[in-house]
Amino acid sequence: MIDLYRETAIFLQQLVNGITIGATYGLIAIGYTMVYGIIGMINFAHGEIYMIGAFVAVMTYVVMGMLGVQSVPLALLAMLGVGMVVTAAYGWTVERIAYRPLRRSFRLAPLISAIGMSIALQNYVQITQGARVKPLPPVLPGGIHFLEETGFGVKITWLQIFIWTVTVALMIVFTWVVARTALGRQQRACEQDQLMAALVGVNVDRIISLTFVMGAVLAAVAGLIVTLQYGVVDFHIGFLAGVKAFTAAVLGGIGSLPGAMLGGLLIGLIETFWAAYFSGAYKDVATFGILVLVLLFRPTGLLGRPETEKV
Amino acid sequence: MAEAMLAVEGVHAGYGPRLALKGVDLHIDRGEIVALIGSNGAGKSTLLMTLCGHPRAKQGRIWFEGRDITRVPTHDLVRCGLVQVPEGRRIFSRMTVLENLQMGALTSDSRHFRPDLDRVFALFPVLAERRAQRGGVLSGGEQQMLAIGRALMSRPRLLLLDEPSLGLAPLVVRKIFATLEEINAGEGVTILLVEQNAYHALKLAFRGYVMVNGVITLTGTGSGLLANPEIRAAYLEGGG
Numbered sequence A: 001m002i003d004l005y006r007e008t009a010i011f012l013q014q015l016v017n018g019i020t021i022g023a024t025y026g027l028i029a030i031g032y033t034m035v036y037g038i039i040g041m042i043n044f045a046h047g048e049i050y051m052i053g054a055f056v057a058v059m060t061y062v063v064m065g066m067l068g069v070q071s072v073p074l075a076l077l078a079m080l081g082v083g084m085v086v087t088a089a090y091g092w093t094v095e096r097i098a099y100r101p102l103r104r105s106f107r108l109a110p111l112i113s114a115i116g117m118s119i120a121l122q123n124y125v126q127i128t129q130g131a132r133v134k135p136l137p138p139v140l141p142g143g144i145h146f147l148e149e150t151g152f153g154v155k156i157t158w159l160q161i162f163i164w165t166v167t168v169a170l171m172i173v174f175t176w177v178v179a180r181t182a183l184g185r186q187q188r189a190c191e192q193d194q195l196m197a198a199l200v201g202v203n204v205d206r207i208i209s210l211t212f213v214m215g216a217v218l219a220a221v222a223g224l225i226v227t228l229q230y231g232v233v234d235f236h237i238g239f240l241a242g243v244k245a246f247t248a249a250v251l252g253g254i255g256s257l258p259g260a261m262l263g264g265l266l267i268g269l270i271e272t273f274w275a276a277y278f279s280g281a282y283k284d285v286a287t288f289g290i291l292v293l294v295l296l297f298r299p300t301g302l303l304g305r306p307e308t309e310k311v
Numbered sequence B: 001m002a003e004a005m006l007a008v009e010g011v012h013a014g015y016g017p018r019l020a021l022k023g024v025d026l027h028i029d030r031g032e033i034v035a036l037i038g039s040n041g042a043g044k045s046t047l048l049m050t051l052c053g054h055p056r057a058k059q060g061r062i063w064f065e066g067r068d069i070t071r072v073p074t075h076d077l078v079r080c081g082l083v084q085v086p087e088g089r090r091i092f093s094r095m096t097v098l099e100n101l102q103m104g105a106l107t108s109d110s111r112h113f114r115p116d117l118d119r120v121f122a123l124f125p126v127l128a129e130r131r132a133q134r135g136g137v138l139s140g141g142e143q144q145m146l147a148i149g150r151a152l153m154s155r156p157r158l159l160l161l162d163e164p165s166l167g168l169a170p171l172v173v174r175k176i177f178a179t180l181e182e183i184n185a186g187e188g189v190t191i192l193l194v195e196q197n198a199y200h201a202l203k204l205a206f207r208g209y210v211m212v213n214g215v216i217t218l219t220g221t222g223s224g225l226l227a228n229p230e231i232r233a234a235y236l237e238g239g240g
């Protein structure tokens, strides 16, 4: 009996951890999926935007400390706000200089440009910030403990609760923007028919820019979350997180917003559970294996829409 | 000469090095319905799209209400009052009927939205019934009504229509043409109508142009062109 209790506690703990890491993948995946939806291109520099978001979070924290700010909510708010603004500027700039000039060029050109942009951003951060990891002291220590009598105990940190709250709030806001506002309608119109969108008065270039900015803002939040959770950042975290979030977007169905969230969550859960029950060494293999399996049976991803539109 | 609402002067345009328009001249006066007819590949659709800046004119000028719009970006033309219902309707198939109409109203003042929507629903009651359905599931005729409705939501002064009757049953065609007449007479919207269905178009139009191979070869009143034996032979045989 006690054993079953203990197993439940272990399971719940993994669930808590998996959902937390899945939230970051989901947030980054939304950026991939939205940009893909609107210009049919994988923005490979997106992972670096997330990495920059993480750095900005640390730097904002340091500056807040120097300014003598003691309040934790204020510090978190500042990290969130500054991170969003700075990455928004990066997202906008990346689109302007790396993609827009190539919009009408051959298909692989923007892809090559994206990879170049990604390397450039990594090197830029490495040169300006140094190659060593940057630490962040715990900003939001403590949490809730339960099932302690099992000898294992489940812990939900305040930080995790903060992460869930922010993620859920952002996803609600973004879903609402895309589904219900004039901006969201313009984005969907551009996804379906850019020329027709222009004919009804949509400034297509502006909407594409805004889409990059929206994706970048979510990546910034993911960067903040990871920094808070693990307490360290360095210049190459963007690559693996980017690849996983991209996988999440494909798993959920590239182009689908709820798909990106679901894909992120699933990948977070898969790798956490795999590491806990099997082996930490093969968690990435497990993740990609499941991706391949899903795509074999559902080539458009879990929530992707099959291309059977009446045109 | 009184200033025309739309004046096209020596316009050349095409795709890549190939020219589809080789010096087009035409004009439309305020309040007119003008028909543009011509066989497949003559360049009719290219002309309408060139008026909207896509492709851009390589040579020549386009004037709208006294303003040179040759280089105005496509997305700014709606705000000038120049609105197109393009070939193939191009409704946003994954958006609802209502959302398509909201897209049409993008550039107009939000105060106009309710009355304009009511007006479109009065013209095409079927759109009101289907407002919550996705555009892609509508029938061809309903999609055409939606495309016209979407254009009307942006309060056009000049409405360009590219083959609105294509693929529709005669009854629906009659309904669409009656609506165009109503929009023109009742609300003073000027209309440029591209049609394969030359008989109907010329009957409705005040004046007409005939396009062959990227140039205008003939022009006259609607009834004059209808009576022209050349036109009858080329575009109307069996069509009446």
Ligand SMILES: Nc1ncnc2c1ncn2[C@@H]1O[C@H](COP(=O)(O)OP(=O)(O)OP(=O)(O)O)[C@@H](O)[C@H]1O
Residues within 6 Å of the ligand: B015, B020, B038, B039, B040, B041, B042, B043, B044, B045, B046, B047, B087, B196
């Ligand atoms: N997107 C395009 N790219 C390349 N060539 C094109 C394109 N659209 C049209 N053309 C060519 O331009 C010429 C004029 O075509 P356009 O569509 O303007 O004719 P149309 O008069 O509208 O014909 P239809 O009655 O069949 O609609 C044709 O030779 C056509 O092949």
Ligand SMILES: [Mg+2]
Residues within 6 Å of the ligand: B044, B045, B046, B087, B162
């Ligand atoms: Mg045509």
